[in-house]
Amino acid sequence: MEAKAGVRAQTLDRALDVLDILADGRARSSQELAAATGLHRSIVYRILRTLEDRELVRRTGEGRYTMGLGLLVLTRSLLGETQAQLHDVLGELANTVCATAFFAVPRGDQVVTLVTVEPDRDRMGVAAYRPWARAPLDRGACGLAIQSARPARPDERPEVGWARQTGYVRTVGELHAGLTELAAPVRLAEGTIGCVAVVFVGGDIGEDKAADAVRRTARRLTQAPEEVWEL
DSSP states (O other): OOOOOSOOOHHHHHHHHHHHHHTTSOOBOHHHHHHHHTOOHHHHHHHHHHHHHTTSEEEOTTSOEEEOTHHHHHHHHHHHHHHHHHHHHHHHHHHHHTSEEEEEEEETTEEEEEEEEOOSSOOTTOOOOOTTOEEETTSSHHHHHHHHTSOOOTTSOHHHHHHHHHSOEEEESSSSTTEEEEEEEEEOGGGOEEEEEEEEETTSSOHHHHHHHHHHHHHHHHTSOGGGGOO
16 A cells, blocks of 8 residues: 555554455455555554454454454444434435435545445335445446535546536446446535435436435435534
8 A cells, every 4th residue: 555644653554554455344364465555464463463352353264354343332423323314314315216325435546335225115126235335436426426526627527527517427337237326425524525326227217306316315414414424
């Protein structure tokens, strides 16, 4: 990984790099983590032992490492109320559109899904979308919607400029074959940006109605009390 500018606690920075890599849910060996971080395997091993002692990572029976349950203890007070409020708002969107709704935020050059909700009814053909899923920032409606809330760039995709005019982005099959995704940006506290989106099988849902619902939900979340977004 690239070195980060400024004054840093190097060991902590390296440990956070390890956790960030494991955040995609895939178990890795210490050798794989060393290759991904660019650190010597002995350094990674010491980091893993410390994180394992704190239950922030766990070792599988095959000797690979994945995220530990200790992270839930650290995040429960942070995500508890916020996640509940997001779940309620996304539930209304999912039921209005009869499609899976989700909320995501940018993380470097990726988009990370935080909360997903499926509709209570008409579940046949509903697209499954799991929390903590990651996607490239330059592919899929959610990443493009986030870019549309940022200053324009000469190399951005045409859909980003179009989203600045319409308030939403539509993509088809970019992340998952056969699935349509509609997304709108949400402006969070301190100038950060997230997005709200729905994903469904193309042709099953009226897209004009879905786009209106997504934009309304994005405006609703943008106008939410600031403390909700102190993530």
